[in-house]
Amino acid sequence: MNNAESVADVVFRLGPLAISNTVLTTWGVMAGFGLLAILLRLPINGQPSRWQNAIEAIVVAIEGAIGEVLPPASVRRVLPFVATLWLFVLVANLVGLIPRLHAPTRDLSATAALAVLVFGSTHWFGIRDHGLRNHLRHYVEPSVILLPFHIISELTRTLALAIRLFGNIMSLEMAALLVLLIAGFLVPVPLLMLHVVEAVVQAYIFGMLALIYIAGALESTESESSSSVENKP
Amino acid sequence: MMQFDWTTFILEILNFLVLVWILHRFLYRPVLAMLDARQQHIKDETLHAEQLRGEAETLRQQYQQRLADWTRRQEDNHHQLQEELAQLRSSALEELKQTLADEETKLQVRNQSLIAARETALVREASSTAYAQAAAMLQRLSSPELTQRIVDVFLEDLNKLPDSESAALRKAASMLIAASAVEVVSAHRLEENLRARLTQALSAAAGQTLPINFKQDSALIAGLRAVIGECQLHANLADELAFFNRQIHHG
Numbered sequence: 001m002n003n004a005e006s007v008a009d010v011v012f013r014l015g016p017l018a019i020s021n022t023v024l025t026t027w028g029v030m031a032g033f034g035l036l037a038i039l040l041r042l043p044i045n046g047q048p049s050r051w052q053n054a055i056e057a058i059v060v061a062i063e064g065a066i067g068e069v070l071p072p073a074s075v076r077r078v079l080p081f082v083a084t085l086w087l088f089v090l091v092a093n094l095v096g097l098i099p100r101l102h103a104p105t106r107d108l109s110a111t112a113a114l115a116v117l118v119f120g121s122t123h124w125f126g127i128r129d130h131g132l133r134n135h136l137r138h139y140v141e142p143s144v145i146l147l148p149f150h151i152i153s154e155l156t157r158t159l160a161l162a163i164r165l166f167g168n169i170m171s172l173e174m175a176a177l178l179v180l181l182i183a184g185f186l187v188p189v190p191l192l193m194l195h196v197v198e199a200v201v202q203a204y205i206f207g208m209l210a211l212i213y214i215a216g217a218l219e220s221t222e223s224e225s226s227s228s229v230e231n232k233p
Numbered sequence: 234m235m236q237f238d239w240t241t242f243i244l245e246i247l248n249f250l251v252l253v254w255i256l257h258r259f260l261y262r263p264v265l266a267m268l269d270a271r272q273q274h275i276k277d278e279t280l281h282a283e284q285l286r287g288e289a290e291t292l293r294q295q296y297q298q299r300l301a302d303w304t305r306r307q308e309d310n311h312h313q314l315q316e317e318l319a320q321l322r323s324s325a326l327e328e329l330k331q332t333l334a335d336e337e338t339k340l341q342v343r344n345q346s347l348i349a350a351r352e353t354a355l356v357r358e359a360s361s362t363a364y365a366q367a368a369a370m371l372q373r374l375s376s377p378e379l380t381q382r383i384v385d386v387f388l389e390d391l392n393k394l395p396d397s398e399s400a401a402l403r404k405a406a407s408m409l410i411a412a413s414a415v416e417v418v419s420a421h422r423l424e425e426n427l428r429a430r431l432t433q434a435l436s437a438a439a440g441q442t443l444p445i446n447f448k449q450d451s452a453l454i455a456g457l458r459a460v461i462g463e464c465q466l467h468a469n470l471a472d473e474l475a476f477f478n479r480q481i482h483h484g
Contacts, residue, residue: 023244030252037259059264076265080257088252104245109238113245 022107029091029104062086065208069215074129078214081121086207089114089165093199096173097192105202106173108166115162118210119154126217135217161209168202360481364474368454371470375455377421383456384419384427387468391434399438405464406439415443416460420453420469435459 010018040055048056062083067075089105096103104110126135139150176191394402409415417423417431428447436442439461450458456469467473 017244018238018240019244020238020241022241023248026245026248030248030255033252034255034259037256040260055260056264056268059261060268063265079265080253080261083261084249084253084256087256088249107238107241108236109241110245112237113242114249116242117246117249 020107020109021102022104022110025095025102026092026104026110028101029088029095032091033087059083066211069211070218074125074218077128078125078211081117082207082211082214085114085118085210086203089206090200090203093169093203094196096169097195097199103169103173105165105169108162111166112162114165114206115158118161118213119158121210122213122217125214129218157209157213161206165202165206168198172198357482360478364478368471368474371454371474375420375470379455380419380421380423380457381427383468383470384423384431387457387466388430388434390468391438391466394438402438402461402464402466403440405462406441406443409443409462415445415462416448417445417457418448418450418453418460419457420449420451420455420471422449423447423457431457431459435461 009021011021011024012019040051063075063079066079066082070078092104092110094103095101096106105114123135139147172191172195176195179191406415415435417428417435423431428445432443432445435445443461453469453471454474456467456472458469458472459466467476
């Protein structure tokens with residue numbers, strides 16, 4: 001929360017690429033996750049440690065949450081994307097609480113990137129499971145007239161994903177900054193607690209919406225496939 | 234505030250995809266593989282446990298079958314042993330009964346012989362007592378008149394002596410040695426005429442004249458005893474009582 005107005009300051013330039021603090025923080029988060037994964041990978045066999053048990057509990061909980069929405073055959077295929085989405089958005093939301101660090105999800109570019117990834121993943125998993133033809137068929141059913149509405153729906157929900165996450169996190173940080181500026185030291189602590197709750201809730205909502213969209217793509221093509229099979233003489 | 238930077242946008246997409254790969258490669262895959270391995274291990278262990286349980290159940294059934302067979306065999310052996318014991322007991326009882334019956338028979342025979350001996354002894358004792366009492370009674374009743382009366386009866390009987398006894402008397406008389414004499418013992422003293430009648434009657438019965446030596450013996454109670462060589466003629470109460478006493482003892 002160093003500067004609310006300069007959302008994506010360019011920290012340095014890497015050739016033609018201007019590396020902003022959003023990207024830099026994301027790299028830091030990636031490095032943290034990568035280091036944690038590599039460190040936890042070492043004692044994966046034998047007697048599990050306390051950390052390993054925690055990681056296993058998290059993975060099993062995520063797998064269970066995905067399994068409640070998706071069919072069992074698709075859980076393991078979707079799990080890496082959705083789990084990473086949940087973990088990344090949660091950490092990215094909470095990073096803003098650390099002084100002098102910048103929450104990546106406060107940047108519309110980052111949330112838009114995540115929303116586009118969700119958009120792409122829904123089609124990716126749909127096409128991968130049922131083929132391009134079957135996946136695209138549900139956009140023109142039960143009538144071709146509904147095609148524009150389907151397209152608008154896809155675009156608006158993707159935009160809503162990006163705007164919702166960006167708006168919530170940015171507004172939280174702005175409110176905390178304003179309270180800090182007006183009230184002084186220690187006063188925004190309750191607001192920071194609310195920030196934690198909001199960060200968790202927003203991460204859950206973002207991941208769950210992505211999961212629901214993916215499940216919708218899988219189920220729509222699946223139901224159409226089953227209905228087409230049933231209609232065959 | 235709502236700035237949009239395409240560089241950040243594209244880099245964030247790439248960053249997220251890289252993060253997905255990293256986490257999938259180093260976190261999800263190992264953890265899920267380990268969870269699967271653990272689940273598979275649990276399944277294998279469960280299957281193995283089920284197999285062991287099945288084997289244990291089979292062994293338990295075999296054991297129960299063996300136990301049932303053993304129990305049945307034990308019951309058969311017990312039943313057979315009971316029958317053998319019953320047979321042995323029955324045969325032993327039969328032998329014991331037979332032994333007891335034999336012993337009882339022997340005891341009865343022994344008792345009977347003892348009773349007979351006792352009875353015989355009692356009879357002998359009674360006869361002896363009766364002989365002694367009768368002798369004492371007759372001793373008290375004896376008198377010279379009774380001796381004379383018995384002598385009269387003796388003389389009557391001597392005249393009616395059967396031929397066989399008469400021949401035996403004659404033979405005994407003929408075998409007398411000259412020095413020896415015929416002896417007549419009486420319980421009381423005989424009168425002279427009675428002695429003469431006796432001498433005459435005995436000589437007539439012997440077929441020769443006999444030198445008779447008269448004696449007196451009160452043990453005869455009443456009557457007389459004539460001794461002619463080997464032949465003796467009894468006509469007194471003491472000899473009669475002794476005869477009856479001997480008859481009783483020999484009987």
